[in-house]
Amino acid sequence: MSGAEFVPLSLTPLLIGMFAAVACALPGNFLVLRRQALIGDAISHVVLPGIVVAFLITGTVAAWPMMFGAAGASVVAVALIEAIRRLGKIEPGAAMGVTFTSMFAGGVLLLEQSDTSSVHLDVEHALYGNLESLIWLDAVGWESLWDPVALAGLPDELIRIALTLIGVVAFTWIMWRPLKLSTFDEGFARTLGVRTGVIGFALVIVAAIAAVAAFDAVGSIIVIAMFICPPAAARLMTNRLEVQIAWSVVFALVSAVLGYVFAGFGPMWFGANNAVSAAGMIATVSGVILVLAALFGPCRSRTGAPVE
């Protein structure tokens, strides 16, 4: 495949997929270790009511209001889960289940009630995104990477997800010590003066931002997959957090690239001529990686760890 074909059609979706995967996998490491993996699931469900409300308020399908709406909905969901858990003395899993299903139902209801026929906003799109359509029409080949005119035509999603990725990396980098401490030994971290509650909340917020930015580009299903599968697989490879994060980034990148390639070109190898959903394929590949890690990972078993 030549640059003239690859750069406009495949480069940007591939980059967006890779950035989204890494942006989700980084906070995912901490969520998995803190046993909050399903926060990602909850966030990705409540994104829908968030963007619908943002649409109803602004009346347009613009990216920024929707991202604010989605981030707001995530904060509301986290607060609601906490409120239900404390006020009703309900176990966290059930509180989460009550909250995100109800908010999602509310989102679907609002969507059906409001007149969105004129704009492109539907549940299916929210679930599996539209990675394949994020093409870079202004590019003519590799040389476009140095052409400012063509660069101006890059899809906005690419820029947003790249900024988000930088933000997520910065957060992990700056907060590394307190994050690591409060994840493994919350009591000890508190004696050192780390404000563990704030750190925990900040982690959820960063996860929400990553989820919303990735959701914007690739749909919510890939978000959950990337939050959980690469970190979980990496967890089975090593006992060191640094190495685990490196593995999770590698797994996320491999899932994104292979998933995109299989989705785009896999059907052709079987003689079909239509591509399948890239987001779904990326999630599938990450699952295969997790299964391989669970079968052959060097640190897969629980031996040595305290028995639960």
Add this chain to the structure above:
Amino acid sequence: MLWDALFLQMGYNATLVAIGACFLGVAAGVTGTFLFLRKRALVSDAISHATLPGVGLAFIVMVLLGGDGRSLPGLLFGSAVSAWIGLLGVSWLTRRTRLAEDAAIGAVLSVFFGFGIVILTVIQTMSVGRQAGLEGFLLGSTAGMLWNDAVVIAAGGALTLAVVLLLRRSMALVAFDPEFAAASGINVPRIDLAIMALAMAVTVVGLKIVGLILIVAMLIIPPVTARFWTDRTDRVTLISGIVGGVSGYVGAALSAAIPHLPTGPIIVLTSFGMFILSLLLAPNRGVLAALLRHLSFQRRVHMRQGLLALAQGQPIYEKLTLRLLERAGLARADGVATEEGRARAAKALRDEKRWELVRADQAFESAAALYDGLREIETVLTTDQIEEIDRRIGGPMGVPA
């Protein structure tokens, strides 16, 4: 319009949907109770998302075999198989690797769902796939429900319910105390699997009406709601079944009566409404009850402190204390005790002294354990015991004769 719907006057399809949703709600509420009590409510999320590839693959297989591809029993069978594989995946990941259950749930959920979407896009490219309408399984669609579909749903719900009734004792035992259950000869892993299988059955049956994303709500919200009202397992199960049934029925009726109300979401929101009401209003565990309890506790503390202050001749500055004493006719607005107030205050002070002796005496250990600074001593000791304490305190001393 709404009454028509509630009394099944909306026509054939709406009636079918309402009855089907009611059956489904009861089955889901009852089954979900055990899932919730076992603290594994979110496993249902993995199960429901894991049905998607099964639906798609069943459609493909049926089409390849020359069939219609849309036969509901076939699709449900496919979804059951893939949900079962997903369930085994969750338990395999949790038992064989060091991953916690939430990570396993999330992994299975997202991977199966992603794979399901790949299958759906494959179906869209098949020549017969365009009119498949399999997206309906995501959020449920009741528009084209047929008599046969309703029968499948009702029969599945009834069967699930029967199995739950049969296994309810061992499931409750396993949910509350797995070790004791194992010691009593119950095969705990098998019962666990049975709970999951029942949840799976409800999920599969409910796919058509509420869709796979929202069926989780029908398994989780009713038991959580029911839990507010009672502490007994059998009653939680019963109330949960009722909540599920009512929300299914009312939701389906509402969606038939009002345009643009999709059935699945409105059923979920109906049960969420009941959840919120229970959260606020339930006796004992509700927020309102807790608030009232707090206020009455606050009043008792103020009353007691006020009486002690009156007895010792100290001025009362706290506004609430003064207001409470005044309202009870124990003090005047300027803080001076009335006749009755003086009597009550003297009694309060004497009770303090009595408690002091009770708490110092080993013989009254069990009574002293009930001391919380507010409890009336008469509710703990008999008159004889109080008389004995009073003898020890003795009459007034150091008073010039």
